[in-house]
Amino acid sequence: MNILLRDPFWRELEARIEAGERLDAATGERLLACRDLHGLAALANRVTERLNGRRATYIVNRYINYSNYCILSCQFCAFARKKRDGDGFELTIEEMVAKAREAVRLGVTELHIVGGLHPSLPYDWYRDLLRALRAVDARLRLKCFTAIEIRHLARIGRRPIRQVLEELRECGLDCLTGGGAEIFNPAVRDRIARGKETAEEWLEVHRTWHQMGGRSTCTMLFGHVETMADRVDHLLRLRALQDETGGFVGFIPLPYQPENNRVPVDHPPGGWDILRTIAVSRLLLDNVRHITAYWVGMGLKLAQVALSHGADDLHGTIQEEHIFRMAGGRAPQLQSREAMIRAIREAGKTPVQRDTFYEPVAEEPGSDGEAQTAVVGGRGTAGAEA
Numbered sequence: 001m002n003i004l005l006r007d008p009f010w011r012e013l014e015a016r017i018e019a020g021e022r023l024d025a026a027t028g029e030r031l032l033a034c035r036d037l038h039g040l041a042a043l044a045n046r047v048t049e050r051l052n053g054r055r056a057t058y059i060v061n062r063y064i065n066y067s068n069y070c071i072l073s074c075q076f077c078a079f080a081r082k083k084r085d086g087d088g089f090e091l092t093i094e095e096m097v098a099k100a101r102e103a104v105r106l107g108v109t110e111l112h113i114v115g116g117l118h119p120s121l122p123y124d125w126y127r128d129l130l131r132a133l134r135a136v137d138a139r140l141r142l143k144c145f146t147a148i149e150i151r152h153l154a155r156i157g158r159r160p161i162r163q164v165l166e167e168l169r170e171c172g173l174d175c176l177t178g179g180g181a182e183i184f185n186p187a188v189r190d191r192i193a194r195g196k197e198t199a200e201e202w203l204e205v206h207r208t209w210h211q212m213g214g215r216s217t218c219t220m221l222f223g224h225v226e227t228m229a230d231r232v233d234h235l236l237r238l239r240a241l242q243d244e245t246g247g248f249v250g251f252i253p254l255p256y257q258p259e260n261n262r263v264p265v266d267h268p269p270g271g272w273d274i275l276r277t278i279a280v281s282r283l284l285l286d287n288v289r290h291i292t293a294y295w296v297g298m299g300l301k302l303a304q305v306a307l308s309h310g311a312d313d314l315h316g317t318i319q320e321e322h323i324f325r326m327a328g329g330r331a332p333q334l335q336s337r338e339a340m341i342r343a344i345r346e347a348g349k350t351p352v353q354r355d356t357f358y359e360p361v362a363e364e365p366g367s368d369g370e371a372q373t374a375v376v377g378g379r380g381t382a383g384a385e386a
């Protein structure tokens with residue numbers, strides 16, 4: 001207590017948070033405008049530690065984009081290509097399987113698979129892909145497809161969303177990705193992603209998946225043309241769905257990358273805005289247990305600092321990231337397991353390898369070296385360092 005706190009606003013806020021009171025939109029907007037990052041961080045970190053102790057997680061995962069051909073042309077997207085462009089790509093199922101086998105050899109526990117809305121791949125291709133990947137190793141978790149890809153599959157497969165999700169799950173789908181949420185305000189969506197699904201459609205895909213017992217992550221792309229009120233509105237709509245279903249396992253705020261697209265932004269989010277947004281997300285999303293500092297979008301050094309601003313997860317090793325990189329992201333395409341463990345320890349937290357659902361796989365010694373290395377459950381990570 002008494003971390004800051006001469007200002008009555010902060011004193012009252014601290015008391016409300018201590019009492020577990022839910023914060024409203026007006027408070028969220030005020031916090032996103034505030035200059036006291038240290039105070040905000042202290043409160044957000046307190047909530048994080050109440051939920052997750054001093055543990056901070058990472059996952060040994062691999063990204064695979066099966067194709068960047070897309071029938072849409074979202075203005076902010078630097079990833080998508082048309083067939084006529086000459087620099088698009090698409091992988092065969094055999095190539096995807098080869099990457100999956102290599103990943104398993106490296107100790108990867110999750111494949112994260114997304115792509116554009118491909119103009120000609122048939123519905124059955126996606127089912128065959130999942131079956132083939134599932135056959136590589138039954139323990140490999142398949143975290144695949146954004147909500148707009150699911151809607152695309154429903155369209156080309158001429159099936160309801162629920163049937164698509166059921167059939168994909170039968171073929172091996174473990175978890176939906178949280179991508180494509182962007183910012184829910186329709187006016188903002190029209191400026192950055194015209195033609196993409198509406199907020200209601202994005203939420204409905206996740207609602208359906210959650211009602212089937214599925215789990216997913218959720219995201220927010222921030223720092224482009226949206227207002228602070230738009231960010232708060234977005235967070236509260238995620239919070240409302242989480243109240244309804246409880247199906248989000250984590251929230252991943254994504255700082256906007258401004259290059260190679262049609263949404264020029266003079267001042268993309270800096271370190272201050274990124275940390276403040278993470279902290280406010282932690283305070284508003286009181287029903288989502290985990291907040292990820294996505295190192296691909298902010299660099300590992302800032303992601304490490306975010307661990308004391310409300311985040312409790314550094315995301316994964318990733319190995320091969322295209323989407324942020326093509327939009328100007330300067331972070332490398334992979335992090336070693338050692339680099340993530342070191343970053344967490346330096347931040348004064350205890351590193352814990354997690355699975356797709358943020359459940360612990362293995363715990364490493366903390367910054368003080370006291371925690372014992374122990375396999376808590378699930379797969380080990382032998383060879384992940386290679």
Ligand code: SF4
Pocket residue numbers: 070071072073074077078079080115116117148193196
């Ligand atoms: S953001 Fe997704 S749907 Fe939009 S153009 Fe890019 S790949 Fe296609």
